[in-house]
Amino acid sequence: MLNLSQIKNYPAPVRMISFLLVLILLWSPGLGLIYLVMGNTQNLEDPGTKNLLSILTMGLLAIEFIALLPWWGRKVYQHPNLYSRYGLVFSRQNGLLLLKGLAIGSCFAFALFITQGLFGWLTWQNPRLPIIQLILEGSATALGTALAEELLFRGWMLDELEQDYSPKNSLIVGAGLFAALHFLKPIQAMIESFPQFPGLYLLGTAVIIAKRQNQNLLGMSIGLHAGMVWAYYIINVGQMVKYSGQVSDWITGINGNPLSGLLGLIFLGILIILMSNLPGKVDSP
Numbered sequence: 001m002l003n004l005s006q007i008k009n010y011p012a013p014v015r016m017i018s019f020l021l022v023l024i025l026l027w028s029p030g031l032g033l034i035y036l037v038m039g040n041t042q043n044l045e046d047p048g049t050k051n052l053l054s055i056l057t058m059g060l061l062a063i064e065f066i067a068l069l070p071w072w073g074r075k076v077y078q079h080p081n082l083y084s085r086y087g088l089v090f091s092r093q094n095g096l097l098l099l100k101g102l103a104i105g106s107c108f109a110f111a112l113f114i115t116q117g118l119f120g121w122l123t124w125q126n127p128r129l130p131i132i133q134l135i136l137e138g139s140a141t142a143l144g145t146a147l148a149e150e151l152l153f154r155g156w157m158l159d160e161l162e163q164d165y166s167p168k169n170s171l172i173v174g175a176g177l178f179a180a181l182h183f184l185k186p187i188q189a190m191i192e193s194f195p196q197f198p199g200l201y202l203l204g205t206a207v208i209i210a211k212r213q214n215q216n217l218l219g220m221s222i223g224l225h226a227g228m229v230w231a232y233y234i235i236n237v238g239q240m241v242k243y244s245g246q247v248s249d250w251i252t253g254i255n256g257n258p259l260s261g262l263l264g265l266i267f268l269g270i271l272i273i274l275m276s277n278l279p280g281k282v283d284s285p
Contacts, residue, residue, distance in 0.1 A: 004075040012164040015076070016157065023061075023068055030060045062148040069156065086155030087211060087218035094219035101210065101223020102230070104274075109231030112258050112267050113241060120244060121252050127238035138233035146226035153178045153204065154211050154221050167212070175204030195250070199259035202268035203228075209275045224275075232258075 007015055034056050038049065073082035083089070116122045127134060157177060161170040179200035183190045207221040214220045235241055236256070243252060253261035259268065 005078070007076050012160045016160050019068075019072060019156070019160075022072075023065055026064050026068065027061050030064075031057055034060070062144075065148070065152060069151075082156075082159075083151075086151065086159055087216045087221075088151055088155060089217065094217045097214055097217055097219030098223040101220040101225075102227040103223075105224040105227020105229075106231040107227070108224075108267065108271060109228045109235075109258075112264060113231075113235060115267075116252055116258070116263065117241070119247075121247055122241045122243045125240055125242055127234075127240050129238055131234075131238070134234045134238045138230045138237070141233055142226040142228075142230035143222075145229050146222045150207065150218050150222045150225055154207055154218060158208065158211075171205060171208050174208055175201050178204035193255065193260075195254040196257055196260040199257070199264055199268060202265060202272060203259065206268060206272045206275050209272060213275060213278065224271075 007018055010018075034053070038053060038056075069082045069086075073079040073085075079085060087094075113122070117124060153174065158170060158174045161174055165173065179197050182200055183193065183197070203225075207224055210220040210224055211218060243256070249255075249261065251262045253259065253264055258264045
């Protein structure tokens with residue numbers, strides 16, 4: 001039987017696969033129970049049920065991932081607190097970086113839609129839900145999604161890569177894995193959504209740079225990610241825009257996702273430049 005303390009001596013891919021196998025083993029019983037209960041009480045083909053099923057299964061996976069990290073740190077690395085090593089620390093500096101990232105990320109997303117409106121590619125509409133409801137629901141969704149994904153991709157995964165590879169190669173591989181793992185879906189759906197890959201890759205690059213520019217703290221990365229998700233949630237769920245069809249979806253965004261269009265890629269390129277040159281130090285009291 002493999003000694004867990006020896007895993008740290010293996011290459012990064014072996015360590016990462018080992019961790020994921022443990023996570024899947026822990027996730028499987030709960031996943032089976034969720035499907036068993038919901039399959040007995042609801043139609044799994046119903047769109048509302050599918051959405052609830054996705055929330056429950058992904059939520060359980062995120063909770064178990066977060067809970068598994070301390071155990072992994074103790075058993076494999078003999079490290080008392082992997083959260084701090086990954087940049088997830090509760091400090092004034094990280095909190096200010098989070099707020100700064102939220103402001104930049106949300107302004108970035110709104111600016112992208114506003115620019116499309118100025119070009120006449122979309123028109124604005126009144127939200128179909130109360131704006132306060134959209135803001136509150138969107139904030140919870142955005143922060144939860146950003147925290148889980150940043151801890152996974154810019155925390156655990158990037159740390160594993162940086163132990164074996166140069167910073168440049170770690171960025172290239174880390175951004176690529178971030179984009180690729182968003183395509184774990186049926187083949188037809190992967191083909192249809194493939195234009196989103198370059199945007200996800202650039203986004204992955206931007207948040208890695210944001211972390212490195214801020215003493216490897218995760219606050220800015222979480223804030224950037226959450227700000228974009230928050231703004232997109234408000235506009236998308238609120239059905240606040242309607243595309244005019246004057247230009248191709250390849251410019252405005254495939255399937256209504258602005259980051260998968262040419263304009264979105266230009267904006268992401270600007271964001272990368274901004275993150276590379278933005279002063280990252282936040283003074284402590």
